[in-house]
Amino acid sequence: MKNNTLITNLASSVIIGMFAIPALAEDRGDRIDERLDNKGERIDERLDNRGDRIEDRFDARAERASDAGRDKLAERLEKRGDRINERLDNKGDRIEDRLNNKGDRIDDRLERREERHEHFANLFDEEKQAFREKRQEHSDNLADGRENHLDNKGDRIDRRLDNKGDRIEDRFDRRADNVRDAGHERVGDRLERRGDHADQRLDRKGDRINHNLDRKGNRVARTNR
Numbered sequence: 001m002k003n004n005t006l007i008t009n010l011a012s013s014v015i016i017g018m019f020a021i022p023a024l025a026e027d028r029g030d031r032i033d034e035r036l037d038n039k040g041e042r043i044d045e046r047l048d049n050r051g052d053r054i055e056d057r058f059d060a061r062a063e064r065a066s067d068a069g070r071d072k073l074a075e076r077l078e079k080r081g082d083r084i085n086e087r088l089d090n091k092g093d094r095i096e097d098r099l100n101n102k103g104d105r106i107d108d109r110l111e112r113r114e115e116r117h118e119h120f121a122n123l124f125d126e127e128k129q130a131f132r133e134k135r136q137e138h139s140d141n142l143a144d145g146r147e148n149h150l151d152n153k154g155d156r157i158d159r160r161l162d163n164k165g166d167r168i169e170d171r172f173d174r175r176a177d178n179v180r181d182a183g184h185e186r187v188g189d190r191l192e193r194r195g196d197h198a199d200q201r202l203d204r205k206g207d208r209i210n211h212n213l214d215r216k217g218n219r220v221a222r223t224n225r
Helices: 002-067 071-181 185-223
Strands: none
Touching (some): 002 071, 071 185
């Protein structure tokens, strides 16, 4: 009984876990995707701000060089600041795109895992239903076999007691005939009645046994429905 309860609880836990895994996987995929998107945006924003600060610093140096009459140096510094700012902007965009793509891939992978779990959960349900049907069929066959066995047993006992009663009655009838031939009519009648009573008693006993076995077979059939 304890083993059956343990197996039932274990099977229930497995089923609940199989149905819970897809929902957990979907939530996890969304959280990871959102976290990577936010991380990419933060990195992109940080690199943009860094590029702007560097560009502002080079612009300030270019302005001082221009004030000092060094126009070529000022132009060179300004272009360099623009290139650095553009490079950092592009780097931030690439990192953001890479993290977004990574989040999408993880989300897709978890969604495929969810689909696999649902597929296996459906297979498990189908196999469980098939097992239940097969077990019920086996139980019905056992019940039918048990019921037939009890019916046959009751019939055999009933026939055996009937034959025994007939033999006893025949024996008493022969004794009664012998006694009557000897001139004892009353004793012969008594012996004949004793034979009839013995036969009837065995008939009733066979009927009771057969009836009890029929009731037992019916209980077996009802139990396995």
